[in-house]
Amino acid sequence: MDNAVDYKIKVENVTKEYELFKTQSEKLRSFFALGHRHEVPHFWSLMGISFKVKPGETLGLIGVNGSGKSTLSNIISGVIPQTTGQVDVRGDTSIIAIGAGLRGNLTGIENIRLKALMQGLTNSEIDAIMTDIVNFADIGDFLYQPVKSYSSGMKSRLGFAIAVHVNPDVIIIDEALSVGDDTFYQKCVAKINEFKEEGKTIVFVSHNMKQVKILCDRVAWIHYGTLKEIGETQSVVDDYQEFTKWFKGQSKKDKKAFQRQMKDDQKSFSIDNYEKQVAEEREAANPEENPQAITAAVHKDFYGSVLSEKMSVANRILTWVVLFAFLFLCGVNISGHSMSDVVAHPSQMFHVVKTLHDPNATKSVK
Numbered sequence: 507m508d509n510a511v512d513y514k515i516k517v518e519n520v521t522k523e524y525e526l527f528k529t530q531s532e533k534l535r536s537f538f539a540l541g542h543r544h545e546v547p548h549f550w551s552l553m554g555i556s557f558k559v560k561p562g563e564t565l566g567l568i569g570v571n572g573s574g575k576s577t578l579s580n581i582i583s584g585v586i587p588q589t590t591g592q593v594d595v596r597g598d599t600s601i602i603a604i605g606a607g608l609r610g611n612l613t614g615i616e617n618i619r620l621k622a623l624m625q626g627l628t629n630s631e632i633d634a635i636m637t638d639i640v641n642f643a644d645i646g647d648f649l650y651q652p653v654k655s656y657s658s659g660m661k662s663r664l665g666f667a668i669a670v671h672v673n674p675d676v677i678i679i680d681e682a683l684s685v686g687d688d689t690f691y692q693k694c695v696a697k698i699n700e701f702k703e704e705g706k707t708i709v710f711v712s713h714n715m716k717q718v719k720i721l722c723d724r725v726a727w728i729h730y731g732t733l734k735e736i737g738e739t740q741s742v743v744d745d746y747q748e749f750t751k752w753f754k755g756q757s758k759k760d761k762k763a764f765q766r767q768m769k770d771d772q773k774s775f776s777i778d779n780y781e782k783q784v785a786e787e788r789e790a791a792n793p794e795e796n797p798q799a800i801t802a803a804v805h806k807d808f809y810g811s812v813l814s815e816k817m818s819v820a821n822r823i824l825t826w827v828v829l830f831a832f833l834f835l836c837g838v839n840i841s842g843h844s845m846s847d848v849v850a851h852p853s854q855m856f857h858v859v860k861t862l863h864d865p866n867a868t869k870s871v872k
């Protein structure tokens with residue numbers, strides 16, 4: 507059992523799987539398929555990530571493009587579900603990413619109210635902070651325009667302004683500082699430092715190693731879906747920069763081959779093997795415990811706190827039954843026959859009864 511106070515965020519054995527459908531119709535077909543499902547390539551964006559963030563700590567998440575940083579930060583903030591594993595965040599989270607959680611059809615002002623309401627604030631509490639948010643965002647009359655007309659810098663300003671004023675315990679900043687101008691950047695850094703002094707916990711996703719070194723107490727390097735390293739900021743950043751220097755030094759062909767190899771590993775990842783490996787590690791660490799109990803506990807840890815994103819066969823059969831019943835009732839209704847007639851003679855459904863609305867039927871009544 508975890509000590510109740512030794513972490514603010516716990517991420518354990520977290521994975522994220524995506525099915526790479528080529529088209530929307532392929533996705534729809536797979537959704538309704540009853541028998542053997544058409545094989546769709548799978549991609550594991552995260553292949554088993556575990557770490558803890560202490561209360562009051564600022565943890566940096568670094569890694570090359572597509573390594574899984576946003577996927578992980580979105581899972582921590584509850585925007586998307588993980589495929590397996592546990593995520594425990596003690597407190598209210600507020601994510602600051604470019605446009606994260608902003609509704610394009612609503613104006614800036616409407617988005618402020620919506621996001622604050624979602625964070626649990628009352629209308630009068632929102633009125634009290636509205637001016638501060640508006641001043642911080644500093645985007646003038648654009649506040650009254652739909653967010654879809656904003657530049658990425660404006661979205662970031664609004665997102666940042668809302669997120670830092672709704673008083674969250676845990677703040678996740680995903681690349682929000684990379685799009686603003688220098689004045690806005692300084693304002694954000696001052697706000698982040700204020701949060702650090704107040705003892706808030708921050709996860710800071712960035713490609714800017716200078717910002718990471720200024721702001722982070724520790725850093726996690728996410729590398730093509732795995733946690734490559736976690737530890738003291740300077741040492742992890744040094745190792746990461748050594749890797750990027752090595753990578754940049756490779757020929758174009760070697761770079762492509764390296765990236766292809768990494769992506770292939772992510773496609774062929776086996777969740778069952780990973781579960782087995784975790785169980786074996788736990789058995790080795792606890793030799794006195796019953797291995798079967800450990801296997802069951804690991805399975806519960808993997809799947810106990812996640813809702814399956816896929817429909818089970820039983821659910822798919824049920825969907826088909828409901829759909830068929832719905833179409834049958836529509837058919838009976840349109841045919842004008844009684845339900846018992848159609849059940850006794852199903853072909854009746856295709857012989858529509860003429861009504862008084864039918865011009866010919868009206869004639870015959872006359």
Ligand SMILES: Nc1ncnc2c1ncn2[C@@H]1O[C@H](COP(=O)(O)OP(=O)(O)OP(=O)(O)O)[C@@H](O)[C@H]1O
Binds near residue numbers: 573
């Ligand atoms: N909805 C999705 N469907 C399929 N694959 C996805 C989806 N979302 C993300 N991915 C893939 O997951 C991997 C990780 O993406 P993610 O955005 O988390 O990386 P990142 O480290 O934040 O990248 P960047 O630094 O470019 O923002 C990428 O290979 C991406 O293509």
